Amino acid sequence: MATLETKAANQAEDFQIESRYCYDMLAQIKLEVRQLKNQHIQDSQFVIDRFSNKRPLNDDEQRINVPKAITCNESKREVSVLQNVANKQVDKVFTFDKVFGPKAQQRSIYDQAISPIVKEVLDGFNCTVFAYGHTGTGKTYTMEGEMSNKAGELPAEAGIIPRAVRQIFDTLEGQNADYSVKVTFWELYNKEITNLLASEEPSKSSEERQKKHVSLMEDGKGCVVVRGLEEEAVYSATDIYNLLERGAARRRTTDTLLNKRSSRSHSVFTITIHVKEMTVGDEELIKCGKLNLVDLAGSENISRSGAREARAREAGEINKSLLTLGRVITALVEHSFHIA
Numbered sequence: 456m457a458t459l460e461t462k463a464a465n466q467a468e469d470f471q472i473e474s475r476y477c478y479d480m481l482a483q484i485k486l487e488v489r490q491l492k493n494q495h496i497q498d499s500q501f502v503i504d505r506f507s508n509k510r511p512l513n514d515d516e517q518r519i520n521v522p523k524a525i526t527c528n529e530s531k532r533e534v535s536v537l538q539n540v541a542n543k544q545v546d547k548v549f550t551f552d553k554v555f556g557p558k559a560q561q562r563s564i565y566d567q568a569i570s571p572i573v574k575e576v577l578d579g580f581n582c583t584v585f586a587y588g589h590t591g592t593g594k595t596y597t598m599e600g601e602m603s604n605k606a607g608e609l610p611a612e613a614g615i616i617p618r619a620v621r622q623i624f625d626t627l628e629g630q631n632a633d634y635s636v637k638v639t640f641w642e643l644y645n646k647e648i649t650n651l652l653a654s655e656e657p658s659k660s661s662e663e664r665q666k667k668h669v670s671l672m673e674d675g676k677g678c679v680v681v682r683g684l685e686e687e688a689v690y691s692a693t694d695i696y697n698l699l700e701r702g703a704a705r706r707r708t709t710d711t712l713l714n715k716r717s718s719r720s721h722s723v724f725t726i727t728i729h730v731k732e733m734t735v736g737d738e739e740l741i742k743c744g745k746l747n748l749v750d751l752a753g754s755e756n757i758s759r760s761g762a763r764e765a766r767a768r769e770a771g772e773i774n775k776s777l778l779t780l781g782r783v784i785t786a787l788v789e790h791s792f793h794i795a
């Protein structure tokens with residue numbers, strides 16, 4: 456009899472295929488939701504862009520000659536999943552807003568897919584970028600990559616988060632703006648939220664630390680807030696890189712058959728920017744934009760990842776939450792009032 460976890464895993468997989476999210480060991484899907492909402496726009500509107508990014512084969516995969524599972528056609532914006540059914544090649548073709556092949560560099564993905572979103576955040580919009588995909592496909596690499604080198608320069612392998620941070624500070628400083636920037640970084644593991652930026656309290660046991668409750672609540676205005684999560688004020692890109700390094704090192708990861716350092720949690724890094732605008736008369740206008748950068752835990756085929764017992768339960772939780780997220784996004788796209 457199928458366990459609840461296995462059912463959730465199977466449902467998640469079916470969902471991914473049915474809802475045209477092509478998934479595969481080698482394919483990484485980035486899904487981004489931009490919520491256009493600020494002081495001047497009352498109605499919020501959602502724009503969904505889907506990007507597909509295929510990572511290159513790693514050394515182990517090349518050594519054992521892993522067969523090609525997908526191909527990308529960047530100009531046609533298509534990803535084909537290669538399938539052989541009863542000795543017949545029956546490929547499935549998926550179309551995206553933009554497809555990045557295995558040779559795509561971190562910089563080009565950022566410039567084409569993310570930089571326009573960061574500009575909107577600086578204009579006072581709230582935007583969210585999700586990295587979504589099968590385990591081991593490069594979500595954390597794309598979101599974090601290499602943070603920054605000692606000289607504070609961006610290395611070629613820097614991912615979306617360090618690049619977004621750099622763009623935000625370069626723009627604000629270039630405009631000579633009167634601004635403040637705050638960040639939060641937290642992870643959702645099973646049903647527990649952990650503040651990844653909490654200061655170290657070596658005297659306290661992990662049990663005691665967990666008692667400091669951080670929980671998801673509704674604020675009564677239809678918005679979700681994370682209660683107990685303190686925002687950290689930051690004054691430079693380097694401040695954020697230091698915090699990020701501390702936070703990223705605390706994320707729960709484990710060794711699976713599909714990824715040596717697999718993230719077992721969803722992580723959410725949020726940058727909130729307040730910019731003082733010109734004043735008219737006595738009125739002072741503050742522009743506020745928020746950028747959420749979400750690195751989701753990998754959707755997982757439990758048998759292929761080698762997960763057992765607690766790990767299989769954990770994978771079940773991951774798949775269940777991804778399934779729910781998928782349903783929420785589908786409901787937003789269809790402007791439904793209810794989530795099926």
Ligand SMILES: Nc1ncnc2c1ncn2[C@@H]1O[C@H](COP(=O)(O)OP(=O)(O)OP(=O)(O)O)[C@@H](O)[C@H]1O
Nearest residue numbers: 510511590591592593594595596714717718752753
């Ligand atoms: N474009 C790329 N170029 C080179 N190496 C990559 C690329 N994408 C991913 N990798 C490497 O592949 C491995 C798996 O990537 P990563 O940990 O980012 O996957 P993930 O999707 O976050 O997995 P999980 O869901 O299990 O956490 C890492 O060693 C990473 O450095």
